[in-house]
Amino acid sequence: MSDIQPIVMPKWGLAMEEGALTSWLVESGSEIAKGQEIAEIETSKLANVFESPASGTLRRLVAKEGDVLPVGALLAVLAPPAVSDADIDSFVAGFVVEAPADAEAAGAPVERKLERGGRTLVFKAAGLQNEATPVVLIHGFGGDSDNWLFNIDELAKSRPVYAVDLPGHGKSSKTLATGDLGELAQAVADLIDEVGAGKVHLVGHSLGGAVAFQILRDRPERVASVAGIAPIGLGDRVNADFVEGFIAAQKRKDVKAALELLLSDPDLVSSQMIEGVLRFKRIEGAKEALRAIADRNLPAGRQTASFRDLVEQDRVPVMIVRGERDTILDPAAAQGLPSSVEVVRVENAGHMPHMEAASTVNSKLAGHFDAADRR
């Protein structure tokens, strides 16, 4: 019986309680590999492909297409061919959905606040029971810590993970001094000090990548490695239609058009995602904060910061992840980097490979952190 592995409904984000299995992408009896896309799952907030958490022979598809099931419910069963059908039957019959454990004890993300100079920085913390060098996740322009919902739990299995809401974003204060990279980097540095981490692995997406590079430049002694996911700072251009469209968008339709530019599959943009962005943009000061950050860092379709020289200095291990279908930043910008930089190209992803191909990106990140720790 111990060879039988359940595949259960994943929990994507703090609020997810149940999900709908929209379709199976694999058949009963097939061999599946960890990270393989096996199903499409939809929650009230988003739809995404579900990548298998384990490898093995798929002996039983328990959930049917269209089923709406709670987090932790049995979706399928993996077992070697030697295990009898009867054993699988009794495993399925005896399967009990585990009650959601106490979030913090289970290492699930908890929200924390940091007050500095009258401003609040909000971040999520997870995996605090782990000893390894911590990871700090820095979202991009207009995003928030929820952008890491497919990554945070996986990375927190072996390391403490902190996901920040940058100044002007998410639940952090919307007032900015200038909105330049120095200010954003200082806020993340305050977080690193607050949690008492000596060195950290920085993971930055898009503008967050530039923030990570800025911290490496300003405070190299605190940085164990940098992973840039479609980072700003390696090329010259940025899609101004997205930046300006995102700032200007006040109506659902306009937000939808902007969000569709981010993903290789525009059908993944749900009404709940759109309302989530609108909820952020409605907050007093949010639009002004976006404007200030864009004016400083992404004016008129240009990237003002360049970190190529820094990356070429090879101070710490650097990995760059690029979606080949990115329409926000040209994927070609990651070309011509020195061989010390590991470049990961993700074929079917747009500007958000950490959401669109989470399993691939998670395992690349884990390998990158481990290699950096050994260096």
Place this chain on the structure above:
Amino acid sequence: MSKKSYREAIREAIAGEMRRDPRVIVMGEDNAGGAGAPGENDAWGGVLGVTKGLQPEFGADRVLDTPITESAFIGAAAGAAATGLRPVAELMFVDFMGVCFDQIFNQAAKFRYMFGGKAVTPLVIRTMYGAGFRAASQHSQCLYPIFTHIPGLKVVLPSSAYEAKGLMIEAIRDDDPVIFFEHKLMYDDTGDVPDESYTIPFGEANITREGKDATVVAFGRMVSFANQVADELKREGVGVTVIDPRTTSPLDTETILDSVAETGRLVVVDESHPRCSMAADIARLVAEEAFSDLKAPIKTVTAPHTPVPFSPALEDIYIPTPAKVRDAVLAVTRGRAR
């Protein structure tokens, strides 16, 4: 961000705007709660406690108790708005609005028009509506269609605590008279409400559920019923889009028509009486503008054309329920191509 009730969300919106703008004042029956009578300050905060705490913070000059004379204090509020203040007047139950129709329909709603755009009337009238409170026919009506009928008024029906705060701040900052409908059974409903100030624009519907088989347009408290039905039917393979228009005037017709173009089926859920209701209005809109998109007759779910009964058993039958919404969705989606 924290969990707050519908009541707290409304109070937080008013208090925030009173701090921000000294022209914002609150007036109504028992709003200050016996202010002036020794030992009785802030005793009530309105009949269901929404304005509790405002009088101690902002004082008797900005939180006024009024006599039980709606015609007088709604008229005073309209005049105060036209002459520079931004009053938030509480007219306890919308059922009592009849005595001040002239002040609302003929004065407040018309000032901007009659004075060639030179006058504005930044007035908010908060009022309770809805059945289910065992309060009988004179305290339970859903009279928002009457106000929607009058050009010059804006009519708001928040469907959750989050919506209530953002729509109230928008209402107070708006330069036209706004009738703000609070369902009396929703005051203890809780939800995530940001601590910060935010506004939700009028005339922009929210899509609270997405599905391909039918469109349900629901108002105020009925939105939660429609969401519940959409979640249930999703498990049974029927996809339901739920639209919360947020405001009946202005009305976001585009979102409704776009959705019906996709689904071809419409159910409107409206707690008011069926005649001249929002249900009738939306059905008219879709029949006129999108007839060729329809794959099934439009269904409406409303209360009947009777006074709200005092008998609890009859009142429960009177109010639209999730079961009635479900039946209507199943009726329009029966025989659909899968």
